[in-house]
Amino acid sequence: MATYNNTIDIDYDHDGDSLKVGTEKIVTQLDAIYVILNAIDAAYKAAAAEIESDYAAADAEIIVDFEAADTALDAAYQAADAALSAALTPKFLIVADTKSSGTAGGSMSAGWQYRTINTVEHNGISGASVAGNVITLPVGTYLVDGRVPGCACRAHKASLQLQGGAPTDLVVGSPEYSPDNDLSTQKHNTWSKISGKFTISEGATTVMVRHYVEQNDSSSSAAAGKAYNAPGLSEVYTWLKFQKIA
Numbered sequence: 499m500a501t502y503n504n505t506i507d508i509d510y511d512h513d514g515d516s517l518k519v520g521t522e523k524i525v526t527q528l529d530a531i532y533v534i535l536n537a538i539d540a541a542y543k544a545a546a547a548e549i550e551s552d553y554a555a556a557d558a559e560i561i562v563d564f565e566a567a568d569t570a571l572d573a574a575y576q577a578a579d580a581a582l583s584a585a586l587t588p589k590f591l592i593v594a595d596t597k598s599s600g601t602a603g604g605s606m607s608a609g610w611q612y613r614t615i616n617t618v619e620h621n622g623i624s625g626a627s628v629a630g631n632v633i634t635l636p637v638g639t640y641l642v643d644g645r646v647p648g649c650a651c652r653a654h655k656a657s658l659q660l661q662g663g664a665p666t667d668l669v670v671g672s673p674e675y676s677p678d679n680d681l682s683t684q685k686h687n688t689w690s691k692i693s694g695k696f697t698i699s700e701g702a703t704t705v706m707v708r709h710y711v712e713q714n715d716s717s718s719s720a721a722a723g724k725a726y727n728a729p730g731l732s733e734v735y736t737w738l739k740f741q742k743i744a
Contacts, residue, residue, distance in 0.1 A: 588741055591626045592619040593633060595723075595736040603647060603723025603735040606711050613646060613656070613707040613722070613736045623742050632661065632704045635740065639697045642669055644707075644738035645689040647723040650678045652712035656690035658738075661704040668705065669694035678713065687724050692738065707736055 595603065596617040604614070615631045625636035646656035656671035671690035679685055690709070714721045723735035 587622075589623045591621050591623045591633075591635070591740040591742075593617060593628050593738050593740075594619055594734050597725070597733045597735070599729065599731055599733060600725050600727035601733055602720035602725045603649070603733070604721075605714050605719035606648075606651065606709070606721040608711060608713045610708055610710050613709050615707065615736060615738075623740070626740070632706055633738075633740075634704050635698055636742075637698055637701065637703075638742045639695065639744040641695050641741045641743055642692060642738060644671075644692040644736070646671060646692065646707060646709055646736045647687040647689050648674060648676045648709070648711055649687045649720050649722070649724040650685045651676055651714065651721040652678055654688075654690055654709065654711040656692055656707060656709045656736075658692050658696070659706055659708050660698075661706055668696040685720070685724055707738065 593615050594617045595614040597603070612631055615628055615633060618628050621627075623636065625634070627634045642658060644658075648654035653673065653675050655673045657667045658669045658671075660666040660668050669692050671692040674688040674690045676686065676688040692707075709722075711721055723733070725733045
């Protein structure tokens with residue numbers, strides 16, 4: 499049986515009967531409790547450190563995810579803004595028959611003929627082009643506004659005609675009259691106005707401007723347009739503006 503140099507009296511149940519316990523044993527038990535408490539404290543600190551580390555990692559991940567989402571949202575916004583801006587920006591093609599100052603539009607024979615288109619003033623329609631008096635337009639719906647002059651040719655009328663297969667008049671111009679007169683100073687242009695809406699539904703399609711005149715200007719060969727010879731300014735005869743609306 500173990501013996502202890504020092505003892506203390508402990509009344510566990512407070513009934514007046516004491517139990518002698520060695521102080522060395524109490525110290526040993528307290529040491530064991532202290533070790534356990536230290537272990538608990540170490541475990542708590544380790545858990546707290548792990549939680550803090552996980553929180554920091556999660557916080558960093560959230561920041562990275564937020565920044566990525568913000569970048570993606572900004573890119574999507576810019577793309578949508580660009581698409582909206584492109585959709586709202588009018589798409590025009592403007593073409594003309596342009597000649598140097600003082601140069602007449604040219605002669606025309608009585609009946610139908612195709613008018614000259616030699617200048618692209620503006621092209622904001624992807625796939626549109628002009629070559630050899632032929633205007634190429636992509637699939638879509640268009641508004642057209644234009645004018646075609648006649649001089650001393652009597653009755654005349656222009657038309658925007660679809661080419662290929664059986665030619666079809668897409669938009670017919672207004673009927674006009676430019677009287678024939680032997681006095682060149684009294685001769686003047688009148689303009690057949692082409693204004694309307696049309697749709698092209700199959701591929702890149704070509705159109706041309708055709709013009710009917712009752713007679714040629716026999717004296718000055720300017721049935722396609724009289725020049726006014728304003729210094730420094732070109733002569734503009736046939737002129738068309740296309741707007742793609744769909």
